[in-house]
Amino acid sequence: MGVFDPLLELLRGLGTTFKMALDKPVTYQYPEEKRPVRPRFRGRHVLKRYENGLEKCIGCSLCAAACPADAIFVEASENTDEKRFSPGERYASTYEINMLRCIYCGFCEDACPTEAIVLGDNYELSFYDRRSAIYTKEMLLEPVPSVEMTTPRKVEPGVFTRSVPEMKDPQD
Numbered sequence: 001m002g003v004f005d006p007l008l009e010l011l012r013g014l015g016t017t018f019k020m021a022l023d024k025p026v027t028y029q030y031p032e033e034k035r036p037v038r039p040r041f042r043g044r045h046v047l048k049r050y051e052n053g054l055e056k057c058i059g060c061s062l063c064a065a066a067c068p069a070d071a072i073f074v075e076a077s078e079n080t081d082e083k084r085f086s087p088g089e090r091y092a093s094t095y096e097i098n099m100l101r102c103i104y105c106g107f108c109e110d111a112c113p114t115e116a117i118v119l120g121d122n123y124e125l126s127f128y129d130r131r132s133a134i135y136t137k138e139m140l141l142e143p144v145p146s147v148e149m150t151t152p153r154k155v156e157p158g159v160f161t162r163s164v165p166e167m168k169d170p171q172d
């Protein structure tokens with residue numbers, strides 16, 4: 001080893017430090033700044049609505065049947081035109097997901113005939129006790145842009161009779 005070797009190593013190290021100091025920082029200032037997720041990311045579930053504000057969920061429990069972790073609990077009740085939550089006969093009066101059980105497999109999403117349950121991009125899941133890990137329908141339901149679009153609401157009789165919307169292309 002030459003007498004200048006330690007000095008050269010030191011300069012090489014400092015060179016790397018200076019080079020990195022000029023690079024764009026990769027740190028996100030969470031929670032003010034959120035990291036964008038990948039297109040196929042599976043985060044917290046959302047219960048979707050139609051454009052008119054009616055809930056897509058018809059309380060059929062197919063998502064609960066498909067769930068390998070038995071994380072979903074659904075209870076259905078009857079819709080009326082005076083008090084309508086979703087198109088068709090029934091709506092989910094109770095919809096709960098136990099996030100401690102969920103493995104984010106997306107089977108519930110695949111099983112849903114109305115595309116009501118969707119795994120979204122929200123990864124902010126934290127709770128301090130087991131009870132808070134159970135997400136209720138109120139927590140999962142998509143918000144409405146205006147008060148007139150809330151559910152339940154009175155609708156014109158005989159209009160919203162189909163539970164599952166007609167598909168343009170059944171292969172879709």
Ligand code: SF4
Pocket residue numbers: 066067068069070071072097101102103104105106107108109
């Ligand atoms: S993502 Fe999978 S484990 Fe989680 S609720 Fe849906 S089906 Fe169950």
Ligand code: SF4
Pocket residue numbers: 056057058059060061062063064074092111112113114115116117
């Ligand atoms: S989310 Fe979909 S599969 Fe689950 S109960 Fe509602 S309509 Fe049925």
